[in-house]
Amino acid sequence: MAPRRQGATGEREAEDARGCCVPGECLRPREPVRIEDAVRVLCNNDTCAAGRYMHRECFEQWEGGVLAYLKSCGRARSWSERQRHQNLWTKKGYDLAFKACGCRCGRGHLKKDLDWAPPGAAIRAEEEKKRRRRTRSGRTPAAAPDGRSRAFSLSSSGSCSPPSAPSEPSTSPTHAPPHAVTPAKKISKPEIISDRIRYNKKPVKCEFDFRSEGSVLRAGAGANGIFSRRLDFSTFNLLPKHKVNSYQIKIEDEGNHGNDDTRLFILSTLAGQHKPRVSCALCKETLHVFDRYPLVDGTFFLSPRQHDSGAVEVKVEGRTQYLTCVCMGCLERCDPDRTIRCRFCGQKWDGSSLVLGTMYSYDIFMATPCCSERLKCNNCYKALLIPHQRLNYSDYSHPVTCPHCRVQDTHFVKPLTYCFTKRVFPLYQQWP
Structure with a gap:
């Protein structure tokens, strides 16, 4: 009887592993989950029928979203990336992050099964140890010092950690990218824009995938998918060809393993x-938020004022700010209806030089x-600066x-x- 019960359990496990149970869309929907290369999760809903196994790639993407959520939770805000990874699936971290672990069944929450190991994992680990021993024993005595010498020269000439963000420039935002943007580095093929942009500085031709027209694919990498x-x-392709490059469009994370603070801040907030x-704060067009850079077909910015009812209130360094978005069409002024101009002097506002797909830490409308x-003061309406005096844009x-009145305000x-109107004449006329 015992062997038959064991076989029945194995059959149920194999049946359960056929489909990936990742919340959101599976990255490999046509491939069944192989137990040998799967990650097992548990749902606290006893009647859950969504499954217990995920493709390893799907789990890692989904786990990244949960980590992004954890970063915004209570005491986890002060944890390092390593601490968040270590604590996520223990009681210490999971009690904070479980709300981002909703199961497909809609009635429970998922948790990684830390006690489960894929079949044959112990044998493979032992074989790997033996292989490493054989590799070490085959080295010549002279090889080790050379290796240490090379390692030392590498570590002394550079660091594995990402460079710190440069200080904020004092030039106009229409002539400089935000602090989150640094010179491009090589990226993997799935996260294209083509390498031709980066090295040859030629505009890329974005080929349209007709299979995806009008559709949006969900992914697990952005806070529970x-x-x-x-x-x-x-x-x-809406942009002029000379702007389709990795300097005008934010393409890559700045941190190790894609853990970019700006991206995680936006995704966890939303x-x-x-x-x-x-x-969009100007035309009200609805924009999808993406799980990787470029995060939106436009740009985000933080403002101390809520310009739009859809702006999200956040706390940044103890100050109340509003996360706001402007679409690419309004930034580029693609048609006359999208052009806004100052109500007082008639000058057009131009956002065409702002970097797309990222976030500015200041109000882009009021920066110039x-x-x-x-x-003028918002209270007494007297001039705050002498004529021709200008501040750094942030x-x-x-x-x-x-x-004059001693009132402190933004x-x-x-x-x-x-400040703005969409009409050319007469000036001093209210929005729109």
């Missing part, structure tokens, strides 16, 4: 609000005031104290309806 997976870059889509009316988003950040 609520964000879209970008299937092609055809939307960027995941906490269950917002896989955002709207065009006339003296934009430089400083316009910071609180200042009016020298005086340079004003409502869009106060």
